[in-house]
Each structure stands twice: as C-alpha cells, then as structure tokens.
Amino acid sequence: MVEDAGHLESGTPIPSGSRLSLESRRSFLGALVAVGGLFVSALLSVPLIRFALFPLLRRTTDLKDSPVGALTDFSSSTEPVMRTIQIEQVDGWRKVVSEKAVYVTKDSQGKLRVLTSICPHLGCTVPWNKERSQFICPCHGATFSPDGARVSGPSLRGMDTLETSVQDGQLQVRFQYFRQLVSDKEVIG
Amino acid sequence: MHSTRKSESGAPPLPQAGFRGWLNRRTGLDNLLRTALDEPIPGGARFAYIFGSGLLFIFISQVITGIFLALYYVPSADHAHTTVDYITKAVTAGSFLRSLHAYGASAMVVVLFLHLTQTYVYGAYKGRRELLWLSGCALFGLVLAMAFTGYLLPWDQRAYFATAVGTNAVSEIPWIGESIKRLMRGGTEMGTLTISRFFVAHIFLIPAVIFALVASHIFLFRKAGAAGPINEDPFHPKQKAELFYPRQVLMDLSLTALLIIGLGLLCFFVPVQLGPPANPADAQYIPRPEWYYLPIFQWLKYWHGSGAIIGVLVIPTFLVIAITALPFLDRSIERRPWKRPAAMGAYAFVVFVLVGLGLRSQYLDRNDSGVAQQLAKQRAEEDDYARKPFEPQLSSASLAAANVTLADPLAAKGKVIFEGQSCNACHGDGGVGTAAAPALVGIGTKFSPDQLAELFKHPTAKMNAGGMPPIDLPPDDLKALIAYVESLK
Numbered sequence: 001m002v003e004d005a006g007h008l009e010s011g012t013p014i015p016s017g018s019r020l021s022l023e024s025r026r027s028f029l030g031a032l033v034a035v036g037g038l039f040v041s042a043l044l045s046v047p048l049i050r051f052a053l054f055p056l057l058r059r060t061t062d063l064k065d066s067p068v069g070a071l072t073d074f075s076s077s078t079e080p081v082m083r084t085i086q087i088e089q090v091d092g093w094r095k096v097v098s099e100k101a102v103y104v105t106k107d108s109q110g111k112l113r114v115l116t117s118i119c120p121h122l123g124c125t126v127p128w129n130k131e132r133s134q135f136i137c138p139c140h141g142a143t144f145s146p147d148g149a150r151v152s153g154p155s156l157r158g159m160d161t162l163e164t165s166v167q168d169g170q171l172q173v174r175f176q177y178f179r180q181l182v183s184d185k186e187v188i189g
Numbered sequence: 190m191h192s193t194r195k196s197e198s199g200a201p202p203l204p205q206a207g208f209r210g211w212l213n214r215r216t217g218l219d220n221l222l223r224t225a226l227d228e229p230i231p232g233g234a235r236f237a238y239i240f241g242s243g244l245l246f247i248f249i250s251q252v253i254t255g256i257f258l259a260l261y262y263v264p265s266a267d268h269a270h271t272t273v274d275y276i277t278k279a280v281t282a283g284s285f286l287r288s289l290h291a292y293g294a295s296a297m298v299v300v301l302f303l304h305l306t307q308t309y310v311y312g313a314y315k316g317r318r319e320l321l322w323l324s325g326c327a328l329f330g331l332v333l334a335m336a337f338t339g340y341l342l343p344w345d346q347r348a349y350f351a352t353a354v355g356t357n358a359v360s361e362i363p364w365i366g367e368s369i370k371r372l373m374r375g376g377t378e379m380g381t382l383t384i385s386r387f388f389v390a391h392i393f394l395i396p397a398v399i400f401a402l403v404a405s406h407i408f409l410f411r412k413a414g415a416a417g418p419i420n421e422d423p424f425h426p427k428q429k430a431e432l433f434y435p436r437q438v439l440m441d442l443s444l445t446a447l448l449i450i451g452l453g454l455l456c457f458f459v460p461v462q463l464g465p466p467a468n469p470a471d472a473q474y475i476p477r478p479e480w481y482y483l484p485i486f487q488w489l490k491y492w493h494g495s496g497a498i499i500g501v502l503v504i505p506t507f508l509v510i511a512i513t514a515l516p517f518l519d520r521s522i523e524r525r526p527w528k529r530p531a532a533m534g535a536y537a538f539v540v541f542v543l544v545g546l547g548l549r550s551q552y553l554d555r556n557d558s559g560v561a562q563q564l565a566k567q568r569a570e571e572d573d574y575a576r577k578p579f580e581p582q583l584s585s586a587s588l589a590a591a592n593v594t595l596a597d598p599l600a601a602k603g604k605v606i607f608e609g610q611s612c613n614a615c616h617g618d619g620g621v622g623t624a625a626a627p628a629l630v631g632i633g634t635k636f637s638p639d640q641l642a643e644l645f646k647h648p649t650a651k652m653n654a655g656g657m658p659p660i661d662l663p664p665d666d667l668k669a670l671i672a673y674v675e676s677l678k
Contacts, residue, residue, distance in 0.1 A: 047282035054280045093275035095581040125614035
C-alpha cells in the first residue's frame, strides 16, 4: 500500500530496496494528480478567458445611425441643406453624444446624398456659400461643388459622403471620421 | 556528469531522460518538489490539517479573479458603480467572476476561522512557533482589511453606507480616531478620494504585505515542522511520521474540490447583486455590514458617551494583545484540550460572544418593524436594480452634459450663432480649439464682455494674420454670441 510505504519512523531513511517501487507508485499517483489538476485548472480558466475576451467576441463599441429628417423635407430642395445630427457612440460602459453638422444634397442623378461638413484638407467646418453656389472652406479656401466634388484649393479629394439608409421614411446617416490630407477616402478607427 | 549525485537515501540515482531530466538538470525541480512534498507529518495525515492549504487556494483564486475584474473596473466615484454594473450585466462570465471574488471573501473568513480554531484547539502554536503564530495573526487582520476595503469598491448604496459606518467607528478611537478616519477617507467625507485610497490599499498595499507574510508563514511552518496530533511533543515529535504526499495532499485537495464545487454552484445559481448607485443624500438608508462584521457592528452599538473608550479601545486592544501574545503567555507543552480548560474556556467564550452578538443584531433587525420594513425595501430596491438592463453612462464630454450649462437662453442662442457663423470651423465645437485656431474655453475669465465685443468687431493684427475675420452682426446677436463664448468653461 502506498499509505504504508509513506509511513516512516522520523529520522529513519527510506529502505533503499523499496525505493524504486515506491517511486513508481508515487509518480503514477503524481501523474494522476497533475492531470486532474490541469483538467480542473483548464475548467476554471474558461470563465476567465470568456471574461477577458469579451471585447473581442462581442461588439463593445457601437456607432448608432443618426436620424437626419424626413425624406420629404429634402425632395424639393435645390441646394445643399445643413442639418445638425446627434451622434451616439457607445464605448464599452460609456457613451458619448455629440452634434455634427452634415449637408443633405443631391448627386448628378438627383439621388439624396449626405456629406460631412468636415473639410478633407485640415478638418475645418465647411460652410455653404449661397452666392457662389459652392462649399468654401474658411480656413484655406478649398472649394467644392454642390454635390461635394472637389473644385479647387488645397484639398486632395472632394467632401466625404456618409453611408445613408431610410427607415420609415426617415433619412438615417452613419457618421464617420475620415483621414485628412490624403486623396483617397479612408475611415479613421 | 548529470545524475551522478546520490539521492538522500543512498539509493542509486535514477536515470533521468527526456524533457523531465533536461528541465531538472537546469532547475533542480525534482529536489524542489521533493522538499515540498516530503514534509513529514508526525502521527500521519489528517483531515484536521487541510485548512491552511484551503486558505492558500482561496487566496490565489482571489488574486486571479481580482486581476481579471480590474480589466473593467475604474476606481472613481463617477465610474465605479457603472463599471461594476457593466461587469455584472454586460461582460460574459462577469457576474460569475465577480460573485466568485465576493463570495471568496466570505469563504476566506470561514476557512480562516476553521484554520485558527484547529491551530488553537490542537495547541499547534506551542513549541518554538511564536513567529508562525504572529504571522498568522497578522494575516488574519489583513484578510479582514481586504474584506473591508474591497466592500466599498462597487460603490452601491450597501457598500457606501457600510463603509461610512465602518470609517465612522474608527473615529470613536480617542485622540487619533478622527485623524485616522480622515486619512482613510481622504477627507472629512466619503467620496472619490475614498475609493482611490481603498482601491490602492485593496490591490497594491495589503496584497503586497499578504504575499510576504504568506511566504513567511509557510517558511516558518516548514522550519518548525508540522505539530502533529494533540498528544505529540511540540518540540521533538516522536510519533511515526507520514509524508505530506500523497495522502495529506489528497485530503487537502478534497477541501479544494469542495470549495470549487460549492463556490461554483453558489456563484452560478445565486450570483452577487449590485444595488442602486450610492446616494449620500439618502437619509433613510439603514446600513448593515457583511455578516462577518456584524458582531463588531453590534458590539459598537453598546458603547457610547464617556464609557465608549472601554468598549471601542480598551477591550478590543486587550483581546488583540491576548490573542497575538498567546504562544508567549501559554508556555506549557500540554496540547490536549481537556487539560487546557482555561484556554478552551476563553476561546469558547469569545466565539460564543461573537456569534451571540451577530445573532442579536439579526434578531433586533427582524423585530423592529420600522427597521425590518426599511431593510426589506432596500433589498427590494436591490432586486429591482439587478433586473434593469445595463445602460452605458453618458460621458461628461457629451453634448447633453454640455447643454446643461446652457440654461441661459441668451447663451443658447449664441451657440446657434457660433455654429451658424462657422466659428466652430476653426475654434472647434464648444470652442475646444483646433489646429487652425486657439481654444476659446475659459476666455470669459480673461476678457470682459465689452472687451470681447471690441475684439470681435476689430480683431488685433495677430488675430487677422491667423485668419480671424471681423464679425459683423446685429447688436443682439453679438450679445448672444458673447454670452455663449463667456459660458465656455
């Protein structure tokens, strides 16, 4: 028996003859304990791993679509209309609500298009110039046509269009930020 | 060269091949394991000895779950409750891990009590084990300190008011009590600085000391050797010894398995709840501490006025000194409980008083209809809050938060003008500033409204050079714009 082999008079060395069999029995039990321990540890680490990997497996940041207005509001407009939208960004346990100005305009086919008011040059807010029928950035003079295409100035691309959708007759927009000073539209983080 | 060293028993060395041998020749792992596992236990393995390693297991579990909880927890009065709510309701396995950590604290106190009782009843503090006992006493205090500091961190009503009472009790200590209370709270009142202090104590300071003391405790235990059964000589054990491995190891593991199963089922089926966020203005809330603090809580109720010093300071100090000094006071080598009636009587008396105080506190709460009603209401509020889905916290940088300050309609009108005139194009939304133009936040403290009007109409040469155009607005609009710019803080 393992138990008997484990008993010894204090101070007495283990008889050398029984050493090998004792050793092998002990290492068998040791392997059993080690495997069992590993199994239980693996089991216990499941909730830990699920907990730590939560942001990878679920969406913890979210950008909700923002309502811009009823489709009918824009159907008859002949020039870009400025609208202030509320953007709700969920970021883990917090959310940030901010306001951004966007322009609702029409493309060459007359379809509604929403432009961000952030200049793709250096990020100033671009106002609509009614007299010249152009967007003119006050900072460095970049100009854009009513549908947002680049006309002149330092900007390397036209004004950025935003993804839109329609829900119950309401125009919805997904606000995003784009990299400045580059010729291709590129979403930032 | 390797494996030529003779083993302790004088038997021929076992050949070591493969990875195990490779590792052993570099680390001496086998010797280490042998030292750990071949600890002789006089009189053989027993279930009475399992509590120490049970404590070690819970401690490791607390460390691991604590580190993981810190992945989401934020220690501030603004965010503590939200982040714990997030852990509980949103993060996968969050409720389970938080429950494991919270129930783990209770399990720690229970097993600690059993470990202490076994050591005391078996007279295992005798025979050159004074330092072992002292380190154990210090660990006991530190575990209670961990429970106290950790309890506040969720910052719900329960946590807030229990800690308010706990820190208030400290101020009852004469002369220095008020200062200690202020030191703990980081001020006269409980607040965000209190959370920071409790957090630092809970995750850095106290654990560091616990790690050191656990190491010393185990070292001192191995140095003194296992004390063995009650009829063993504490100095020179004479009974037949059995090695720690395998039977004692298996017995110890059985407690660990019991703890894992028990805590696992409890955390899964009865997870710890989070109540509504702390509301310091709630004058009706009746604070109640966690169960292991109930006896102290009840005890303090009896001591008020001029005699308070006896109950708050003299008796507890005497008790602490008597307990810690025990191995110095009790020098006999007699370990059989029935031959130590004074020691056993004293222990039974203290336990009886503690349990009695705890039960008395429960009894009083149940039989005072006003208190019972309020406590039931508090529990109902906790249940209600626990059922609510998680709602992300509105960031202070948010528009809604910014608009709160715009109660002044003139400033609100000015905001529309600020945006309509594209001032935000260069000065940023809310005047926070951009690469193109400086921030306007706080400008109201530098310039009077008249000065601002002058600057708006006639910008300085420097402003002109930066691209600031003169503002041409009707006087009312200019006034509104100035009111808005002044409101930017």
